[in-house]
Amino acid sequence: MGHPVDRSDDDLLRAVAGGDTAALRVLYERHAPWMSVRLMRRCNDQGVIAEVLQDTFVAVWRGASGFRGDGDVGGWLWGVAIRRLVSRLRSAGRTTQFVPLEAVPERAEISVEERVLTGVEYGDLGSAMGRLSPEMRAVVQACVLDGLTEREAAQLLGVQRGTVKSRLHRAKAQLRRDLVEGLT
């Protein structure tokens, strides 16, 4: 049909805002695969994930004009998706289906190279995260990794907003201490 596949995500979103379903399709092909995987790691119900993915892209269609063109389309899309997941789990009363970030140790077989690379990427963040309590890890995942606001995280985790705030504060402080200590 004459749509160059190398249009930027920004351009595609603009086209979607103008009513172009072909552009939505390209966005879908680019982003749905990784989003579906990342969503599965938050909730292991395939049926729910399929519905969330569908809701997400319909929401993208309707709200594409709301994207402030700051270039991070992937992040914006993820924000839409994670919020859809949270609201779907909440309305179904199944927030316990939300899989918390476990302190899962790495398998011994990962290559040394990869260890080094991921170590460089996130420093000792991974192991520092492992030393956090599960509650603090949960708020870090919700607020830092998934980009939820404190209020949304509170709704997801079923705690007060103040609790999220203080746990996040303590988690960040602990991580900072860990990483600084790691350097010295």
Added chain:
Amino acid sequence: MNTPSVELRGVRKSFRGTTALAGVDLDLYPGVVALLGPNGAGKTTLLRVLATVLGPDAGAVRILGRDPQDGTQRTEIRRHLGYLPQELTYPRGFSAYGFVDYIAVLKEWGDSAGRREQVRRALEQVGLGDVAAKRIRALSGGQRRRLGLAQALLGSPELLILDEPTTGLDPEQRVSLRHVLAELGRTATVVVATHQTEDVAALCERVAILDEGAVCFDGTVRDLVTVAENRVWIADEPDPRARTSWRTAEGRYRNLGDAAPAGAQIVPASIEDAYLLLRRTSGSDAEVAA
């Protein structure tokens, strides 16, 4: 030949004193048929009679083996009919998909899952698959014309009636329309009213020419061209013996007449030549039987 899908015998229709159809006799068969004729010849009226929008004042009409004067049979005809009027205004607030979907519901697809399939298929056949979600007012003129065509194509009707379908289409779109119609013409009867002779050549196997409310030619395209054989010649000046002449791109004159004079430079005839010759003649010498 097998039974005709449409039979018209002595069909007359007048509006407030003006005669639109003055005794039309016509049989139509599966395939693509062109209805050629000048403006005011009665093409639109004839198509409206075929589409069961109008009933004749006199004469017999049989469409798909049924009588459109009878209510039940008329509804049955409409189940197998697709119609694109000459002018189509669109209602406000519809998307392309929504418009075709509306007609699909009225064509009795109700709630079925098949309806979405049919609507998508019709839109894709006319190349509007990617803009289905757009508002009609956001579409170009050519796209709107194709949208009208899409609703006519819904459900692959047995009788497809198109009044000037190619207006507003660029050459590329015309070509794809020809493919679509040729495909449909294998099983359905497709009637295309047009005054563009190039469309006739490219689209249709048969031609019917309507002039002043009556059929003055009904046959294959080849037979039509034969009418003008040896009656077209080129000269440096317009020939007074010709019935009509006009200037060509090369600066010479193309002449059309009853017979090319001896020694004249005869050129191959086109559909347009034949059409013009037939138009200027009235009476039996112009009629060529199918």
Added chain:
Amino acid sequence: MTDAASWHADGDALRRWVSGTAGSMTSISVEQHVQRCADCRSAVATLVPAAPLEQVWDNVLADVEMPRLGVVHRLLRTVGVGPSDALVISSAVTLRFAWLCGVIGVLGFAVVAQLLAFDHVLGLFLVAAPLLPVAGVAAAYGPSVDPMYELVQVTPYLMVRLVLLRTASILVTSAPLTVAVGLLMPAPTAVAIIWLLPAAGFLAIVLTGSIWYDPLYLAGVVIVGWITAVIVAARFGHQLAVLAPGALAGYAGIAIVAVAVLLSRVIGSTPSWRLR
């Protein structure tokens, strides 16, 4: 933290992440990276099964393309009206919006005038009450007001059915309101309901007449005729004369004749009123 662009998740990490066997450290890294890296995203796309995603896409496209049904449409479907009937009725709503505003405007004005004790409020009511449905019907169908008229005519859906359903919906929406306002009028209570007879007569004229003439034209004739009748009655006697028993019999008679004509045409057209 290092610049994300300079680090790519290698194939093995991606594979483990996709299969769900990656440790949390790897997962965090991959997730944060993939969000921003087009190359790794396409690598992930090759690792994820396509069929389920295709199915989701089909649903997305359907959601996005299919027109959202209005409130009226959904309401009608809930009470059991069929899909084509509901469509035909609710699609007239856009045509009728202006009319609906007119109805509310006129009746609202009558209420205000009554409350403020204006003199000619009864005359206004008498004029307006039967004409509101007529105007509504004229705005609801017909080649002059409905751009899709010819296309709809050529579908198997019966035009007669469309006309009757739209007329019924107009009566349902305007009649109760008019009756309520009628009860406020300085006249016998019967006036609040009796206007339905001339209304029925006029509607019958417009509906049956539309077999031959444009309903907009017919409605115009009816409107002018009725206004004249009320004015004449007011000048030469009392305006309620238009609702005298003799007149009422007349309206009823017209309605019966017109309905008979309509029925005879309809029965000739189809044995059954139900749409498949």
